[in-house]
Amino acid sequence: MRNIDACLYVRPSDRTTLERLVGDGKTPQKIVARARIVLLSGRGLGTNSIQREAQRQTQANSILEKNERGR
Secondary structure, eight states, rough: OOOOOOOOOOOOHHHHHHHHHHHOTTTTTTHHHHHHHHHHHHOOOHHHHHHHHHHHHEEEEEHHHHHHHHO
8 A cells, every 4th residue: 555645625516616627628729738637637547547537638639520520
């Protein structure tokens, strides 16, 4: 078991705001990425897990963008 030196608590109202930002198609991607990091950290994920999830999201976004351009 590893030691957790810091823990991020995200209030329910803040979580709702962040989830809304992530889900809104008009939010700049830089903000979306940061909001996802805060949400994942608030769920208790560590740095490595957050980094893996961020890479997955980046890959998924690239695929979606390619599909959109192909239409």
